[in-house]
Amino acid sequence: MKKLNEIIVDNFAGGGGASTGIELATGRSVDIAINHDPDAIAMHEVNHPETVHYQEDVWEVDPKEICAGRPVALNWLSPSCTHHSIAAAGKPKNKQLRGQAWLAVKWAATVRPRVQILENVKEFITWGPLLKNGQPDPKRKGLTYNTFVNAMQRQGYEVETRMLRACDYGAPTSRERLFMVMRSDGRPIVWPKPSHGDPNSLAVKNGLLKPWRTAAECIDWSIECPSIFTRKKPLVDKTLRRIARGLQKFVIECDEPFIVPDGATTENLTDKSELVVGFLSKYYGEVSPNEARGQRLDEPLHTISTANRFALITSHLVKFRGNNYGTATNEPLPTISAGGIHAGEVRALLIKYYGEGIGQSLNEPLHTIPTKDRFGLVLIKGTPYQIVDIGFRMLEPHELFQAQGFPLSYQFAWDWINKNKISKSSQVARCGNSVPPQFAEALVRANLPELCTGSGNALTFERYSEAYGQLQLSM
Structure with missing residues (x-):
């Protein structure tokens, strides 16, 4: 059941993809967002002005201090995926960046969130020690990953993982990611059912699922x-x-x-x-x-x-x-x-x-x-x-952001706080590093329904539009 004064935290918050999805589900902003990158925090601040922001290294933040005695319903974690991904197979891996997931254990040991959700690339499950040349040791694949899961279980968490595709939940991108759901409240972990599917599938033809959204609808x-x-x-x-x-x-x-x-x-x-x-x-x-x-x-x-x-x-x-x-x-x-x-x-x-x-x-x-x-x-x-x-x-950044599943009114081209235009390369980087909001919305609705509202989408889009109009007037 929902506890009084529970809060939601977005670690590695980036430009706000996960926060947007959480807000679409709950109808309110996340309470705390943490990221070391000033550009990411600036984008998050303008789109989520009700959130308390910390532009700091996630390891330097004291969970007990920032939560101030309030119980945590959800801690969302999107640690760096670059040094797990095979996309940069030839480059040496960074042990510190590969180890960012350990933050979930720190939060579990200090403020014990009811639910923690971690997102990463599928190669995350092969997380293991590195050789001297910076490449993963092929003989010890998955060793560190298993140690991490065991550490979460020793903290009293049930742990499950599953691969999900954003297009199956209403985003116009086929982006696939590994999700780990960790619960400490004794309730079962729930995986959201897809809402969309292949247009040629029987499920879509029979009206059980909506057809996948397409790249064409995102083209300007x-x-x-x-x-x-x-x-x-x-x-x-x-x-x-x-x-x-x-x-x-x-x-x-x-x-x-x-x-x-x-x-x-x-x-x-x-x-x-x-x-x-x-x-x-x-x-x-x-x-x-x-x-x-x-x-x-x-x-x-x-x-x-x-x-x-x-x-x-x-x-x-x-x-x-x-x-x-x-x-x-x-x-x-x-x-x-x-x-x-x-x-x-x-x-x-x-x-x-x-x-x-x-x-x-x-x-x-x-x-x-x-x-x-x-x-x-x-x-x-x-x-x-x-x-x-x-x-x-x-393709232009606004087309890519739409394909990533962001609301049309999401602000990513301007740092409205410092009145600076954000370069196209930085806009695209924020987009590529983001979590498609539909992922977060589906997972939160499935696992924390007591926090959700059926009108969350309408409330959120209305607030984005209102905020955009106010910013335009202030220019």
């Missing part, structure tokens, strides 16, 4: 996606190869490419025979030279990192009509102008970057174009289209 289609052919500074070859491989996989060889909503990016199109298809290119290291690292727009956005890794690619198409743009299937390739956006330029890109044995010289007649060849001809529901332009831009 009002932002121009400039042509790759008219840039003042040409894109580097590596980027062009990514674009070409993506076009091949997600447009040319795709039976049902994602069609951009009518009117979203079609300002330059003139009739109903024209359309735009799109996909996202991912700027991660390719596993093989011919691999297309990207995704469709009608699925949840893949995991967001601390650097901007997503680019929107739009492919502009027109219905193929024989000698459209001066090109018939068996006629010589038309002259390519220096500055114009023509089919020939698109073909030049595709021919140049698609690899061996599939191209031809641009000084000879264009080879016959079969429906599924790689010269920019796309078959959509039986109708052939030809690529006439390709757009490219990186």
Whole structure:
């Protein structure tokens, strides 16, 4: 049962993802937020003004002092995941950062929260000693993790872990994380049931689950996606190869490419025979030279990192009509102008970057174009289209924050307290380090229902909107 004057604490609070989710569930701000990073605390302060903030090393904070005798209902912990993750496999691991989870034992021994929830990457369960070179000892994987779990159990906590995906709980990202729930109040640990699922699953088709939210709904289609052919500074070859491989996989060889909503990016199109298809290119290291690292727009956005890794690619198409743009299937390739956006330029890109044995010289007649060849001809529901332009831009921070599941009114671009604009790189870093709020909301509703309110979402969004309006007036 709920105890009088219970409080909620967010350790490693970051920019406020977990705090936002907790507030969505409970209808009130977390009581205490702790983080050493001034940028993270500044973002948290403006979005959670009712919270008491501590810009300090979490280890330097005395739980008894800051709780001041009040019982703790929930202690949320999101310790550093970088030095557990395989994403930076070649870099030496930091023993101190890997050990941040021990903070849960400190809080258990001092103020004994009823519930503690810890979030990290799946490799957390392999936490063990490091070799002299800073790499995990393969012979002692999981040793430290098991010691940590045993320490929590000796403090009287039940401990369970489970992997969860944010898209299953209403966030437009497929981010997957390991969650550990620890309870000391004798009540059972409850894992939230998914609210969303694969649109093709029987559960969704039968109305038992909502379909996953998608990357497409997070794209700001009002932002121009400039042509790759008219840039003042040409894109580097590596980027062009990514674009070409993506076009091949997600447009040319795709039976049902994602069609951009009518009117979203079609300002330059003139009739109903024209359309735009799109996909996202991912700027991660390719596993093989011919691999297309990207995704469709009608699925949840893949995991967001601390650097901007997503680019929107739009492919502009027109219905193929024989000698459209001066090109018939068996006629010589038309002259390519220096500055114009023509089919020939698109073909030049595709021919140049698609690899061996599939191209031809641009000084000879264009080879016959079969429906599924790689010269920019796309078959959509039986109708052939030809690529006439390709757009490219990186995703903006507000698109990434929306994909991470934050409210539209969440403030991340300005440090309103110090009246400073936050750099794009810092905004993206805060986003990549954040917890999708839907994770926290679902876990809190499942394990602490006595603290929750059915109108929490409405209250929170209303307060965000009101706060945003006041800040705008104060500028």
